[in-house]
Amino acid sequence: MSKAILQLDALSCPSCMQKIQGALEKQAGVETVKVLFNAAKVKAEFDADRISADQLSNTVTDLGYEVKSMKVK
């Protein structure tokens, strides 16, 4: 199980949070998603064999949010 931490640009609306959460959770291989609204961070645990961290990052980017940096453990 890998863990990715994505730092986004500041989030302004609580509905952004639900959007990101929903979109990531739907991806196959993603186990848990936690969106930190105030810190503008996304923490996701995922199965590295089924989905890559870059794919996660792309999903968030496609929703219209800028990913400033990403850490994978």
Next chain:
Amino acid sequence: MKFQRFINQHINQITLITAALIGIGLLGNITKIGWLYTWSFILASIISAVPIVLRAFSALRFKTISIELLVSIAVVGAFIIGEYNESAIVTFLFLFGTFLENKTLAKTRHSIKDLTEMAPTTALVIGEHDQIEETDVDFVDTGDVVLVKTGAQVPVDGRIVSGSGHVNEASITGEAKLVSKTSGDSVYSGTILDNGTLKVQATKVGDDTTFGKIVELVENAQDTKSPAEKFIDRFATYYTPAVLIIAALVGIIFSDFRLAITVLVLGCPGALVIGAPVSNVAGIGNGAKHGVLVKGGDVMNTLSHVDTIIFDKTGTLTEGKTAVTHFHTYSDDEKGLLVAAAVESQSDHPLAKAVVDFVQSKHLDFSYISVTSSNTIKGRGINALVNQERVLIGNQQLMADNRIELSTKQLDDLHAIQRQGSSSVIVAVNHSVQTIVGISDVVRTGVKESLQQLKKMGVKKTVMLTGDNQLAAQAVAKQLQIDELHADLLPEQKVTFVKQFQNEGQKVAFVGDGINDSPSIATADIGIAMGSGTDVAVETSDVVLMSSGFDELVHAFGLAKKTVLNTKENIIIAVGTVVFLLVGLIAGYIYMASGMLVHEASILVVIFNAMRLIHYQTKSPKIDVDQVTESRVKLS
């Protein structure tokens, strides 16, 4: 999706263009150029509606009826019936309001941002052949040795393998004080080396470091919702669709389309949704800046209702180490004390160590005194020979065994020490009593004042639970004016007491040093750990006081009360706004654009109100209590 991203990135420009177009439109109105007026507003409406409609749709895809949806329907409606100026102004105000919201929200979030920006980014790793390589802090492994130069940040948690210097640990303890560190000492990531050079072997790196944990804790805390927030969240999920239905009903019943779309705009739950969370974000941020980690809005809420605070004694109310607290001398020189220190320096008894520390703290030299022989008499003290003089150091029994009588004054002093629950040591040289010292666990400075402040702030009862003996505990309780005391307790018995208070209907906070008190900390309504970032403390407690200070406890309690009050104020402002708008609508004074203006203004008001919390401060009590009582001291 690309289009949406483009719009999101250029939202500020869109707002600006809309403002300009509205300006041109108004100019057209004044100069009576009809086409300019109409087309400017049409253009402004379309441009500014795009981002709002997009957001409404993307929220709808996730089955959320958002505020944007209400605004979108209202604006499209206004556009259809030809109210171009209304639609333009409403969308502009909504965008501009969001812009201001983001700016001000960023301010309330500033303290976490400051915190994360304090995190070290690079490290100088010393390789196998002593070569130094600068790398990203993420690539340092445990076991690596890093070099820390003067002025640089310590990039890892670790142990100093060589070098020494003074470290500013403000990022961990909240206290800007230089701490001397040398080989073998632990250093923490995020602290700053003020002078010297260190080589540090990493024991923890990245997010596992104490600093990393603090950042994570504060980030999570700001998103942990208070009961008020949870209620509003639930309320908002029903409220927003309800507004949609009400607007439709109003439109059908009064067959007034314009009224229906006005209700949509007025019904936006803006300030209500943002009011409570923004107070908590500001409150928790304030705490983090003052060395108080509060784990979320619900903790804030419970903490503000605490009426009983239970303290552990050793290590919490007291320093947890013995020291000389009373000192009486009965001769004109300091010989008794110096001889005692010389003899005691060969012993590892805790009382002996306290005497030696005391003499050293007075900068007196006893190294020239040579001890010829020294015998420990169990349960009595020490019988020694120094410079052909017989030296007896110990309790009253030792003196009695050697037929040394104490004068009335000496007996009085001795009894005074014993009444305070301290241990006493009598020093006699050549059968004459020179000195009597009282040794006890020192009460920490400022505790008494802090307890008084807590009482003033609404704490009804203070309780001390300790594993120590009754006499010693009583002495501390009396000195600090603690209301209730239970001594000779095991950790599990402490838990029983905590539960007992809870059963009596009191909201209980337990303050302990985090390690042996974990069960009580976990049981209490609010567990408060005094601990400079020990893992156990950070994990089991609800509130962590980073530098273990009692003024931090006062700050935490005051901050919780202020934050909860602030949340209530914000809810009142938000509900008041909706009521005001409704009355205004019925009275016929409020229309779509003016309604939107009032809405956006109320959102800014609640944010500004919350921002007052950022600067909240409790006045710290004056700490100037010299706890050592000395009589007839003639030491230079």
